[in-house]
Amino acid sequence: MGEPFFYLPPESWSSEIFLDKQEAKHLSRSLRLAPGQTVRLLDGAGRAGRFVILEIQKKTIRLERIEEQILQKPEARAVLAPAFSKAVRRGFFFEKAVELGCDAVWIWQGDHSQGKLPAALHATVRGQMIAGAKQCGNPWLPEVRVFPSGIIEVVAAADSVDYRILPWELQENVPMLALAQVGRPGVSLYVIGPEGGFSVRELALLSGFTPVSLGARVLRCETAATLCLGIHWWASHAAKNDVNTLERQL
Numbered sequence: 603m604g605e606p607f608f609y610l611p612p613e614s615w616s617s618e619i620f621l622d623k624q625e626a627k628h629l630s631r632s633l634r635l636a637p638g639q640t641v642r643l644l645d646g647a648g649r650a651g652r653f654v655i656l657e658i659q660k661k662t663i664r665l666e667r668i669e670e671q672i673l674q675k676p677e678a679r680a681v682l683a684p685a686f687s688k689a690v691r692r693g694f695f696f697e698k699a700v701e702l703g704c705d706a707v708w709i710w711q712g713d714h715s716q717g718k719l720p721a722a723l724h725a726t727v728r729g730q731m732i733a734g735a736k737q738c739g740n741p742w743l744p745e746v747r748v749f750p751s752g753i754i755e756v757v758a759a760a761d762s763v764d765y766r767i768l769p770w771e772l773q774e775n776v777p778m779l780a781l782a783q784v785g786r787p788g789v790s791l792y793v794i795g796p797e798g799g800f801s802v803r804e805l806a807l808l809s810g811f812t813p814v815s816l817g818a819r820v821l822r823c824e825t826a827a828t829l830c831l832g833i834h835w836w837a838s839h840a841a842k843n844d845v846n847t848l849e850r851q852l
């Protein structure tokens with residue numbers, strides 16, 4: 603196993619570095635690390651670093667910086683906008699969103715959403731996102747925005763993106779999501795309907811989006827969102843590999 607990752611919020615990165623609460627417990631009690639061992643810290647805003655453990659006290663752990671760097675955001679950025687759905691699966695999606703490099707998650711109140719979108723959703727999903735970051739070492743946590751007024755807010759926020767993709771399963775001869783549509787440099791927005799599907803009103807507001815199919819099977823909201831993100835992630839790396847291979851051959 604490589605050096606374990608821990609989360610330290612941006613405001614705590616000062617000359618003296620301490621871990622406390624959950625992160626201190628994870629390091630000392632779960633992983634039973636000792637002074638002299640090295641770990642990696644992430645701040646969720648692009649910064650990552652390597653640190654040596656100096657001292658383990660009851661509630662805090664003192665570390666010393668070995669190196670740190672700010673990693674740039676990827677060129678091909680994905681914004682996933684799944685409609686609000688049941689909590690049981692939402693946590694899973696947020697952890698995958700970090701592992702698959704999602705730039706932002708916009709959760710919106712669908713006409714057919716089951717339940718009401720809580721304004722403080724960010725707080726409930728932060729733990730899952732940090733778990734995802736510690737799992738994979740991604741120093742960027744997705745920005746989380748909630749749109750309680752629904753799709754009208756998503757459409758307004760979409761002014762800032764480069765590509766607007768609408769995975770929709772209830773369409774006759776709608777083209778499959780194509781390789782050329784994913785992983786492109788710039789910001790791609792994928793809007794996913796709720797468990798009850800898009801309403802006619804929502805579809806009319808989404809008329810400026812490109813409808814695509816994800817195949818004949820009707821997928822759950824979180825599955826469709828994770829699939830779009832996974833394809834985007836793969837394509838953005840495959841394209842980069844192609845460029846790297848090309849550059850190596852030149």
Ligand code: SAM
Nearest residue numbers: 769770771794795799815816817819820821826
């Ligand atoms: N309309 C479906 C129904 O009534 O059974 C439910 C919607 S599905 C659970 C949730 C969302 O995932 C859809 O609105 C769509 O955005 C996306 N989705 C699911 N399966 C899809 C597919 N095969 N192609 C494109 N999008 C899909």
